[in-house]
Amino acid sequence: MEPREATALDEPQLVMRRAATRFEHDRIAISFSGAEDVVLIDMAHRLGLDFKVFSLDTGRLHPETYRYFETVRDHYQIQIELLLPEPAAVARLVSDKGLFSFYKDGHGECCAIRKIEPLRRKLDTLDAWITGQRQDQSVTRANVPLEQVDEAFSTDSRSLTKFNPLAHWTSNEVWSYIRHHDVPYNSLHDQGYVSIGCEPCTRAVGPHEHERAGRWWWEEATQKECGLHGENVVKIIG
Numbered sequence: 001m002e003p004r005e006a007t008a009l010d011e012p013q014l015v016m017r018r019a020a021t022r023f024e025h026d027r028i029a030i031s032f033s034g035a036e037d038v039v040l041i042d043m044a045h046r047l048g049l050d051f052k053v054f055s056l057d058t059g060r061l062h063p064e065t066y067r068y069f070e071t072v073r074d075h076y077q078i079q080i081e082l083l084l085p086e087p088a089a090v091a092r093l094v095s096d097k098g099l100f101s102f103y104k105d106g107h108g109e110c111c112a113i114r115k116i117e118p119l120r121r122k123l124d125t126l127d128a129w130i131t132g133q134r135q136d137q138s139v140t141r142a143n144v145p146l147e148q149v150d151e152a153f154s155t156d157s158r159s160l161t162k163f164n165p166l167a168h169w170t171s172n173e174v175w176s177y178i179r180h181h182d183v184p185y186n187s188l189h190d191q192g193y194v195s196i197g198c199e200p201c202t203r204a205v206g207p208h209e210h211e212r213a214g215r216w217w218w219e220e221a222t223q224k225e226c227g228l229h230g231e232n233v234v235k236i237i238g
Contacts, residue, residue: 008168009173011146011165011168012039012040012043012165012166012169013043013047013165015146015147015163015165016040016043016044016047016049016051016130016163016165017047017049019128019130019163019165020049020051022128023127023128023161024127025050025051025052026052027125027126027127027128028051028052028126028127028128028129028130029051029052029053029054029081029122029126029129029130030044030051030052030053030054030129030130030131031054031055031119031129031130031131031132032053032054032055032072032080033055033056033065033132033196033197034132034186034195034196035132035174035175035178035185035186035189036132036133036134036166036169036174037131037132038072038178038183038184038185039132039166039174039177039178039183040130040132040165040166041053041072041076041078042076042177042181042183043165045076045078046181051130052079052081053078053079053080053081054080054081054082054083054122055069055080055081055082055083056082056083056114056115056118056119057082057083057084058085058114058115058198059084059085059090059114060114060198060199060200060201061198061199062188062196062199062202064186064187064188065186065188065196067187068184068185068186068187069082071184072184075184081122083118083119083121083122084118085113085114085115085117085118086113086117086118089113089117090113090114093109093110093113097109099200100200102200102201102216103218106219107201107216107219114198119153120153123150123153123160126160127160127161128160128161128162128163129150129160129161129162129163130162130163130164130165131162131163131164132164132166133164133166133167134164134166134167134168134169134170134171134174135167135168136170136171137171137195137211144164144167145164145167146163146164146165146167146168147161147162147163147164148161148162148164149161149162150162171194171211191204192204192205192206193205193214194211194214195211195214195215197215201215201216202214202215203217
């Protein structure tokens with residue numbers, strides 16, 4: 001494969017600068033969970049862009065992920081706002097269906113409570129957010145643009161903008177950046193995990209498996225979105 005042009009590799013920084021220029025500091029934030037997102041945090045740090053950062057704490061994350069949050073917080077000397085689900089909703093789900101209902105019923109109900117509702121609460125306070133989605137991550141993300149109107153979380157009275165600065169990057173480019181800039185990453189990656197979510201719904205992948213094969217591995221590839229990027233599924237099956 002021929003080397004990417006410098007302009008293509010610089011594309012994420014250009015998108016980040018544009019986002020910072022267009023939106024007030026307290027009305028835009030980076031959504032952080034994994035390798036792609038920490039690259040965006042590192043880029044913002046190097047560019048002197050003071051974006052807010054938030055992450056979803058579902059209560060079902062790996063211990064390594066919780067330690068990773070603290071590593072990133074300390075490394076960049078930033079605050080990471082952890083978004084928690086409503087305790088009553090979690091309690092009802094666990095009481096009615098147990099701790100692992102998603103293996104039989106699909107992941108949608110659990111993700112709606114532990115991820116979507118907390119995220120919606122947060123996004124209701126913002127005009128834009130920044131994600132680490134890449135087009136080559138899965139079939140549901142093949143058409144992810146650099147910038148879009150977030151159809152999943154916009155309302156009739158309010159349009160929410162979503163930036164995906166790494167949309168055109170490959171996994172190799174993400175990890176090349178991490179190694180070159182000594183960016184901290186989740187130790188689970190060294191154990192064969194590529195795409196990391198909640199502990200019960202994430203497994204390590206084999207050397208020839210796709211990176212999203214370890215997420216909700218019991219479900220169809222066209223459904224492997226938790227709702228954070230629900231418009232991806234709508235477009236692939238619509």
